[in-house]
Amino acid sequence: MRSFFTTTLTQIITHTSDLLEKPDCVGVEAILMVGGFSESKLLQEIVKMMFSQLKIIVPPEAGLAVLKGAVIYGHCPTAITERISKYTYGVATSVKFNEKIHPSSKRLVLDDGSIICEDVFDIIVKEGDRLVVGVAHKERSYKPIDESQKTIEFPVFISRDRNANFVTDLGCKHVGTLAIPLAGRGTDRSVTVRMLFGGTEIIVECVEQATSRIRRLKIDFLT
Known part of the structure; x- marks a missing residue:
């Protein structure tokens, strides 16, 4: 036996x-x-x-x-006051390309001639981090890459790697996407992204700074 x-x-x-x-x-x-x-x-x-x-x-x-x-x-939901993060959470984003640290396979030239590195895993919470229930963790601010951009999308990813570099790395999983409408024009329109750990779901919250408009996404781990 x-x-x-x-x-x-x-x-x-x-x-x-x-x-x-x-x-x-x-x-x-x-x-x-x-x-x-x-x-x-x-x-x-x-x-x-x-x-x-x-x-x-x-x-x-x-x-x-x-x-x-x-x-x-x-x-009594307040019975649990703190959790340990099971995964590394973050969003897919793009940054200015740096040939010293970024692989050429991630190099992308935009219509205006600027060069970016795509598929960057921008980490908000790392696996093993202590998370206080109901408290937002490690806010990140992002801006559009195009002056006329009407929305900015935030594909949310998880990984078991505390130091994941790209959302295409082995083990990274796409768990949801949040689209935020943008007012006005220009590349200085900021959107703040934060994660809320509280109840039985994890919520990604995005705030458009110009209008204070808030959008929320509940991460669905069953799909």
Whole structure:
């Protein structure tokens, strides 16, 4: 029976070991096992053996812990005040091309002759960052590249790489696009982008500075 679960058990132990080696886990004294599989005596045995220096806690009805937690959260959303970001979040943007740091494959010449680097992953939140619920994180301001531009689009991407450079990098995933109408003309029309982490969804909020117009996008991880 043990051999049937070898791969799963190995992955759990490896992942747990990796987590415990992170700076944020320094001083951890116990492991709380919840979820249906936590009721497995085989899993409990291997966890206790591999992490004998820690206290292993398996509460009664461990399989219902996630469900009960969801119910409690539904009644009291303020029960969770802080989260750890699972992904690196950012938007696809363009910057002035720099031949010293940008690959030639990302070089694009615009109609006015200016040269930009496209597909840049402009990071707003990094994987592992501490996120206070309901607080906007690391605002970014962007401007149109064309004087007559009527809208500015913000394709939102996620990655497991804390230092992703381009949205075309391996592992980057497009999760939504937000289009913001722009008033007036010129390339100095600024739009501020920020992310709000609060409830069960992550919201990307864009504010057109000239008009204070706000647009919001809820990131859909199911599509």
